[in-house]
Amino acid sequence: MSNNIDTKIEQERENARNVCSTEGSTSAECAVAWDSVEELQAEAAHQRSTKPKKNSLEQYCDDNPDAAECRIYDD
Helix, strand or coil, X not given: CHHHHHHXXXXXXXXXXXXXXXXXXXXXXXXXXXXXHHHHHXXXXXXXXXXXXXXXXXXXXXXXXXXXXXXXXXX
């Protein structure tokens, strides 16, 4: 998901650069374009901070899925 929002941020940055070069760096359109970039960056930061942290066993099992400690048994 993060990759998708990062792509959108890059697209909005490019748009903001184009708008500002066309309309002028002090124009209202330029300010609005950069506001869009900032909003997306804030959302990306929020998404990263709300992901649950993995405990040490979960991290170990991600790296070593075949380890005995990481086996999952069906009941």
